[in-house]
Amino acid sequence: MKKIMTLVLALVLAFSCMCLPSFAEVEYDLTLRVEVFDRSIAGLNLEDCWQLHYAQEHFGDPNGIKLQFVPVSRWEEGDILTTQISGETAADICITYNGDLVNALIADGGVYALDDLVDEYGANIVAFLGENLLSYGAFDPDGDGVKAQYTIPARRISVVNQGAFVRSDWLKALDMEEPKTIDELEEYLYAAKDAELGGEMTIPFSYAIFTSNPMFAMRYYISAFVNFDEITEEDWIAYKDNPEMLPGAKEAFELFNKWYHDGVLYENFAVDTDSTIGDTYMTQGYFGYFLQQYDQPWRTDKNYQAEMAKNVEGAEWIPVNAWANIYNGKTYHDNYDAAGLTIFVPGWVSEETAAAAIKYLDWMCVPENMFAMQNGVDGINYHGLDENGLPLNAVPTDQVPDEHKMHVGDVVFISNGYNFGDDAKNAAYVARSFPGYEAQVAQSVLYSNTDAWTQISFTVPIQEATDYSATVITKQNELIAQTISCDPADFDAVWDEYIQAILDAGADKVIEAYRQAYLDGNYRGTFPAAN
Amino acid sequence: MQNRKKPLFWLFRDWRLYLMLIVPVAWYVMFCYKPMVGVIIAFQKFSLVKGMAGSTWTGLENFEFVMNLRDFPLALKNTLWLNFMGLIMGFPVPIILAIMLNEIRNRGVKRVSQTLLYLPHFLSWIIIGGMVLKIFAPTTGVVNASLLRSGIIKENIPFLTEGPTWQLTYTIVGVWQNMGWGTILYLSAITGINMELFEAAKIDGANKMQQIWHVTLPGIRSTIAVLLILNVGQMMNISFDRPYILGNTLVQDYCDVLSTFVYRTGITNAKFDRATAIGLFQSVVGLVMISAANFVTKKLGEDGIW
Numbered sequence: 001m002k003k004i005m006t007l008v009l010a011l012v013l014a015f016s017c018m019c020l021p022s023f024a025e026v027e028y029d030l031t032l033r034v035e036v037f038d039r040s041i042a043g044l045n046l047e048d049c050w051q052l053h054y055a056q057e058h059f060g061d062p063n064g065i066k067l068q069f070v071p072v073s074r075w076e077e078g079d080i081l082t083t084q085i086s087g088e089t090a091a092d093i094c095i096t097y098n099g100d101l102v103n104a105l106i107a108d109g110g111v112y113a114l115d116d117l118v119d120e121y122g123a124n125i126v127a128f129l130g131e132n133l134l135s136y137g138a139f140d141p142d143g144d145g146v147k148a149q150y151t152i153p154a155r156r157i158s159v160v161n162q163g164a165f166v167r168s169d170w171l172k173a174l175d176m177e178e179p180k181t182i183d184e185l186e187e188y189l190y191a192a193k194d195a196e197l198g199g200e201m202t203i204p205f206s207y208a209i210f211t212s213n214p215m216f217a218m219r220y221y222i223s224a225f226v227n228f229d230e231i232t233e234e235d236w237i238a239y240k241d242n243p244e245m246l247p248g249a250k251e252a253f254e255l256f257n258k259w260y261h262d263g264v265l266y267e268n269f270a271v272d273t274d275s276t277i278g279d280t281y282m283t284q285g286y287f288g289y290f291l292q293q294y295d296q297p298w299r300t301d302k303n304y305q306a307e308m309a310k311n312v313e314g315a316e317w318i319p320v321n322a323w324a325n326i327y328n329g330k331t332y333h334d335n336y337d338a339a340g341l342t343i344f345v346p347g348w349v350s351e352e353t354a355a356a357a358i359k360y361l362d363w364m365c366v367p368e369n370m371f372a373m374q375n376g377v378d379g380i381n382y383h384g385l386d387e388n389g390l391p392l393n394a395v396p397t398d399q400v401p402d403e404h405k406m407h408v409g410d411v412v413f414i415s416n417g418y419n420f421g422d423d424a425k426n427a428a429y430v431a432r433s434f435p436g437y438e439a440q441v442a443q444s445v446l447y448s449n450t451d452a453w454t455q456i457s458f459t460v461p462i463q464e465a466t467d468y469s470a471t472v473i474t475k476q477n478e479l480i481a482q483t484i485s486c487d488p489a490d491f492d493a494v495w496d497e498y499i500q501a502i503l504d505a506g507a508d509k510v511i512e513a514y515r516q517a518y519l520d521g522n523y524r525g526t527f528p529a530a531n
Numbered sequence: 532m533q534n535r536k537k538p539l540f541w542l543f544r545d546w547r548l549y550l551m552l553i554v555p556v557a558w559y560v561m562f563c564y565k566p567m568v569g570v571i572i573a574f575q576k577f578s579l580v581k582g583m584a585g586s587t588w589t590g591l592e593n594f595e596f597v598m599n600l601r602d603f604p605l606a607l608k609n610t611l612w613l614n615f616m617g618l619i620m621g622f623p624v625p626i627i628l629a630i631m632l633n634e635i636r637n638r639g640v641k642r643v644s645q646t647l648l649y650l651p652h653f654l655s656w657i658i659i660g661g662m663v664l665k666i667f668a669p670t671t672g673v674v675n676a677s678l679l680r681s682g683i684i685k686e687n688i689p690f691l692t693e694g695p696t697w698q699l700t701y702t703i704v705g706v707w708q709n710m711g712w713g714t715i716l717y718l719s720a721i722t723g724i725n726m727e728l729f730e731a732a733k734i735d736g737a738n739k740m741q742q743i744w745h746v747t748l749p750g751i752r753s754t755i756a757v758l759l760i761l762n763v764g765q766m767m768n769i770s771f772d773r774p775y776i777l778g779n780t781l782v783q784d785y786c787d788v789l790s791t792f793v794y795r796t797g798i799t800n801a802k803f804d805r806a807t808a809i810g811l812f813q814s815v816v817g818l819v820m821i822s823a824a825n826f827v828t829k830k831l832g833e834d835g836i837w
Contacts, residue, residue, distance in 0.1 A: 006550075006551060009551060011550075078801070079798070082579065086582070100801060101800075101801050104579065104801055108578040108581060110578075267669060268668055271668055271669070271779045272664065273779055273780060276661055277671065466800050467800075467802075470796060471600060471796060474783055475783075478781075478783045478784070482781070485781065501601070504601045506600070
């Protein structure tokens with residue numbers, strides 16, 4: 001009996017390790033596998049969703065192509081894509097935000113050159129993206145001066161980036177106007193601290209360090225202290241990732257150091273890096289100022305405004321534009337460049353599959369198709385259209401029946417945001433997606449577009465940036481944490497120490513490489529002073 | 532003597548048992564031995580597209596690049612230092628705990644305290660990280676807040692904000708998390724001690740402490756030795772989640788260890804060749820250490836692990 005049991009157990013173990021191959025259907029000419037980001041939305045099965053069926057019916061069936069979605073977790077997309085590429089199991093249309101990975105693949109010859117196919121099948125892609133944006137996907141990997149269309153950039157519908165916010169209820173209590181300069185902001189912060197407007201725990205200035213991109217906030221603050229008459233476009237581009245090296249930058253850090261020691265700036269900013277405590281403070285109404293994405297207070301998934309108003313009666317965030325340059329009064333904001341995520345076709349696919357990939361992207365760029373794929377079905381995903389043809393009363397995803405659930409950005413990835421054909425309509429629709437806060441969002445967009453400049457990017461892969469950026473960023477985090485919290489008497493010494501540490505960590509090489517790229521003309525973006 | 536029979540005899544007689552063994556052996560081959568081939572990319576400029584066979588050989592270039600980075604010596608030092616502190620402070624604790632647990636006579640109390648001690652082992656570091664922040668944060672953390680308000684301290688105790696104290700916090704939290712789990716092996720070793728030895732000691736007039744010193748501890752000496760060797764062999768390895776989650780920007784130069792360093796310089800930008808180079812370096816040093824520890828243990832008269 002024992003022996004038989006052992007045998008059975010052994011066989012069960014062995015069989016459970018095997019998996020049976022499934023049989024593929026053969027009624028289509030070819031199967032096109034398309035990567036889509038998966039955000040684990042309850043009830044949405046991306047491998048069998050309404051958007052897939054719609055695309056299959058209107059694009060796949062007429063062209064004899066079997067469409068298949070390959071869901072990849074949004075949060076680990078770079079790692080998963082890397083694994084899939086090394087095992088040649090990646091989809092036929094890949095998407096990623098990891099530019100380093102794409103650069104490396106292009107250099108290794110792992111990406112399909114799409115020029116001929118875009119010419120032949122991609123008229124609608126060109127119409128939707130525009131020649132200029134499409135040129136973001138052209139690379140010259142072997143340096144012979146001949147560029148080829150290796151990737152197709154997604155188009156960002158909104159290029160607005162950061163916004164800052166203050167408490168309108170605090171301003172009212174202090175009988176103050178909305179701050180328009182750094183001095184006025186400082187006055188508001190100190191007055192709020194003295195009056196303990198958020199109770200005993202009042203923290204007028206919330207500083208968040210954004211450890212993966214510390215210059216998101218700091219570059220914005222630094223640009224208020226830089227004398228743009230003294231720096232050249234060359235410096236601006238060379239110090240693209242190191243604004244702390246610009247003349248004047250030190251003053252911003254010194255100001256924060258002062259605020260920190262006066263109890264105005266959030267004391268735990270360097271420890272509470274993922275905002276575990278900060279989010280609680282935010283909803284408790286302790287904070288009087290913060291900087292984030294321009295729409296952060298009113299986002300539906302993390303609505304700081306609504307959460308705070310529940311706890312503190314009358315508490316309200318309003319956008320503020322106070323970081324006026326101390327030399328010329330301009331409030332510099334950086335905008336994203338219009339190129340969003342990167343779309344590419346792996347180098348090993350057949351010409352037929354690559355052609356099908358371009359045909360699919362082209363189909364997606366046709367206005368009617370994009371409208372259907374982004375908005376779904378009238379009566380289910382929305383109810384009726386307004387006079388401009390924009391959908392009304394969009395139904396929140398969790399209230400849509402499972403078979404009609406969709407995620408716009410993850411499936412219609414070539415458009416980063418809702419697109420209705422012109423900028424005014426798009427902006428109107430964005431504001432409408434913040435019901436109850438349309439005015440604040442519109443004001444925030446206006447502020448964030450004031451004196452805006454476009455982020456710098458390069459048209460050639462910068463190897464030094466790939467090699468050193470991660471180590472440089474950790475030193476920048478340290479510079480921010482240490483200079484803000486150090487004893488004011490030691491400020492200069494700490495500043496010099498960490499600036500040197502940043503350079504030693506590889507920033508010197510990156511800066512030189514960027515400078516060379518500027519001199520060679522291989523860059524995009526704007527110099528703020530040129531506006 | 533049965534042992535003299537040919538090996539094939541045993542294979543035929545117990546073939547069903549050997550059949551069961553196939554799965555775990557296959558697992559080891561596939562997931563532990565086959566990937567070892569991959570260490571060759573440490574000597575290549577590895578291309579994802581061309582694979583191992585197509586990538587160009589670069590000798591020790593990856594090692595040179597990584598070791599010349601500013602943070603490498605720091606990460607190496609922190610790895611060794613944090614592991615060393617963990618060993619010094621963490622190694623004796625499970626032994627003491629196991630002996631104490633063993634002396635509890637009431638079965639119910641023993642079970643409950645064991646379970647409570649195991650519990651932290653099953654908490655993910657994400658959760659512990661959140662707890663640590665709420666407990667040890669300056670001004671608002673439970674400890675600092677209550678000490679400040681009661682006037683015992685004037686300034687925050689920098690549990691998380693100054694390097695050396697952070698390292699202590701890191702070690703103590705680690706000891707707390709693992710001490711219960713660590714007792715399991717010792718408890719089973721204690722159970723294996725012949726009860727007659729205790730009775731004999733009692734008859735000779737040994738009190739509780741003397742029994743522990745002269746019977747219990749010598750009885751688990753070989754277990755202690757084996758675990759010590761294994762621990763020393765792990766000196767170069769450090770988990771990723773614990774330093775990554777407990778660490779913060781203010782103590783960057785004290786919390787950066789090889790695993791977080793590898794993540795930053797190798798994984799985030801898809802430079803697997805460099806990540807592999809560091810991994811290989813860690814393994815080689817680990818092998819040297821474990822061999823040395825094994826050698827010393829044998830010289831001290833214990834069995835060692837090979």
